[in-house]
Each structure stands twice: as structure tokens, then as C-alpha cells.
Amino acid sequence: MKPKNMLLTLDTCLEQEKTGRKTGLLVTALMNGLMLVLSLPFMDWIQLVNIPKLFAKLGITREAAGSLYSSYSIFSLLGFVKNSGKGVFGLYAMLLLILLVATWYLELLYIWKVCRNSKGDDGKGELHTYVIGKASTLLTALLVFGSYGFVLYSNNVVKMKGFSGSWILAVELILALAAYGLIKRMEAKERIRCHEHGLIKEFQKNWVLFLMLIPLCVFFLINSYLPMIGIYFAFVNFNFSDGLWASPFVGLKNFEFLFQSQMGRLIRNTVLYNVVFIGLGNVLQIFFAILISQLTVKWFKKTGQTLMFMPYFVSYVMLKVMVYSLMEYQYGAINNMIRSSGGTAIDFYNTPVYWPFLITLFYMWKSVGYGMVIYLATIMGIDNELYEAAKVDGANIFKRILYITLPQIKPTFIILLIYSLGSIMKGNFELFYQTVGNNGLLYDVTDILDTYVYRITVGQPLSIGLGSAAGLFQSIFGFVVVMVTNWAIKKKDSEYALF
Incomplete structure (x- = not known):
């Protein structure tokens, strides 16, 4: 069959409602699969030309040249940067690799969504699939243009034509644009059939709300996303003379140093402390929140709440002074009390066995009040009619807490738990x-990991890469x-999942 006739047949098939939708999804899924195969590590996108002259321009020695190749995939491009020692290409190559991984994820997700296709024939289930498909094709096109940009940028740096793009880039771009066109066409029909409008019409309808989002987006762009470029510190041997972009690219060397340096002990301490802080902390916060909520004397309730919350405002410097005044061997208050009662003084600062309990105690004293206020606010928002109805049914206070209070604060607990687990590897420095x-x-x-990295960076001012690698x-x-936690919660009860 001629290509023109094949296109006409496909176009006719797409015009049909049910068959056209399924055919279009299948065709675009196959195109995404082909794009995925063409971007695998054994597919070289970047080629080196005029190699002897290029190596001479880059100052690559004959020994180093032995570990280099004549062509590279996006996945192996960082290997060229590392073996050549030229960090000036490193950030660009790393951004391409991140974009490649994101593209792989979206392509696989789109293929999985198409294969799953369990939403029936209402079409609404495919709208989300179309969005994923458009995102995957656009990212693929962006990756191709980025690869061409890398070629132009690198040639400009070396002042010669030393890099070129392979034929795979052109094929990948054609597939991406064709798949995007098909998905866009199917999506438009589905939106009409399902009486849903797209982003442009949504913007036209609610342009004021979108306008109000601009300051927030700018804030996060400047304060959250642009600083993420500093991640590149983790992959270079930074020195001030070359700056960040020209410092030698060392790949995962900084991570190797971290994992060779007592990493097991650091991870163990950091994770175990945080598990205790999260578990015991939430139990105590819920306990005191329920306890204060049950107090009926107003002034006593306010006083108790204030006293619980006050330690949160004590600085860690003041806490250090208080701890030292209590536990110092010769003049500490605790040891003075022990001596006055005829006992033997305890050398706290030379006896490790006490400190896991002491640090846990200090953390609970300082943080329980803050978390308690969050749970208390949730408890105060519970409809009082639930408690009144339970009283009428003869439920005592313990049953009211068990069957009303605890289930009502469960969503708050799960959200706080998920957020807390995100920092499980970050110790309270x-x-x-x-x-x-x-x-x-x-x-x-x-x-813990934070204190260890701090000592390294203070002792070695040029070890910025180690700190970035740890972060x-x-x-x-x-x-x-x-x-993983959100996935597990979603499988159990999607109502409580964060996303």
C-alpha cells in the first residue's frame, strides 16, 4: 500500500468515534515506543567530527583520548564530559540527561495508560491520557532541540565544528511532531464530545485568576527552581579560579567519597532519630491535644496551651546553655544534686549511652507544643453535635475519643506524616x-549526616561538592x-493520599 493511501486509511479510521479513538491511541503509543527505543543508551545522538583537532583544542591528552568514543548518546554524554575533564559542557549535558529521564517516564506512562485503557467508552478517561501524551511528545521535541543546541554551543566553545547531530535526531523530531498532531486532534474531538474545554478557553474564561498566579510562579521560580542549578556543585571538583561552569567535572566522585566515609553509621543515626521523632512526636502531640481539648476550665486550658507552646520559641543556643548548666560534670545542677545525696557524679559528655535518650527528650520538649497546636485546631473544628449524640447514646469520654476524635484527626495525621517522612534523611542540625x-x-x-557534612565543609573550604552531594x-x-508512602496510602484509601 502506498504511503498516501495508508494516510488516507488512517485518517478515515480516526474519523470514526470509538474505533478512531482506539486506533489513534494505539498508533501514538507505538510512536512513543519507537521514540523511547531511539533514545535508549545504545542510540548515539551526538557525534564527534575532526576528532584529532577537537582533542587538541580541548587539551585532551593521548592517555585520556583512549577512553573517549566518536559518538555518544544522551545517557553517555556525561561520560565524555568526565573523561575529557571539561566541566564547561557538564551542566548542559546534565540538563539533557534529566530531560531524557523525564521523557522516558512520560512515554512509558502514556504507553501504560493506553494499554490499560480501563475507563470504558465515555472518553473522559482518555483526556488525562492525551495530556500525558502531549507532554511526552513535547518533551521529546524539546530534548531534540536541546541536543542540537548542545552541538551549536559546543562548537561555539571550541571555535570549530567538532560536534554534530546524528540522523536519529531528525527521526525523533518527526515522530514527536506527528504523534503530537494526532493526539491533539483526538483530544479536540473528545473535549467537544465530553463538553470540556481546553487550557486556552479556560484561560480566556478565568484570566484574572491566572493573572493572580503570576507573582506566585515568579516567587517559586526565583527562590525554589533557579537555585536548583546549584545541584551541579555535587558533580564537579569546584575551585574559585574556574568557577562553577568550568570546574572539572568528576561525575559521581563526590558521592563515592560520601559512601566511603562511615555512611552506614550516619544513615543509621539520621533515620533512627527521625523515626523516633516522627513516631513518638505525633503520639505525644495527639495525646496533649486531646488532653487540653477536654479541659473545661477556660483559664487553665489557655495556660496549659501556652506553657506547652512556649518551648518552641526557645533558641537552640539557649537550649545549649541550659543543657550544659544541667549536665556539666563538675558544676552541673544534676551532678550537684547527685553528689549532695551521696551518689557518684555522671560524666554525661564522655558517656555516649545517655545521649540518644537525652536528644529525644530535648526534641520532644521543644517541638511537641507546636504540633499539638495543629492537632488541637483540628479537634476544635470537629462538629460538637457528634459528641452530643455520642453522649446521648451513652458513650463515655474514652469511647468518644476513640470513635470520634481519632478518626476525625486521621487526615491531618496522614498529611503531617507524609511531609515529615520527606525529611527523614535530614537531621535537626x-x-x-x-x-x-x-x-x-x-x-x-x-x-548525623548534616553534622558530618558541616564538619567536612568547615575543615575543607573547597569541599562544596561534598555538601551538595549530601544534600x-x-x-x-x-x-x-x-x-512510596503516598502510593501505599493511596492503595489503602485514596481519600487520604496527598496526590
């Missing part, structure tokens, strides 16, 4: 550093924990 300081005798039970590791670990 101020608490640990101010109470323990640089006491090496206590490191085995009190040293990136913490963020990725927390992100994975949040995603």
Missing part, C-alpha cells in the same frame, strides 16, 4: 550541633520515601 558540638566521644550515637542524596531519599 541545630539540635545535634548545639547540644553535642564537636565532642568526638559522642559521634557514634549522635553524629542531593537527602532530597532524593526523601522524595522516594514520600512517593
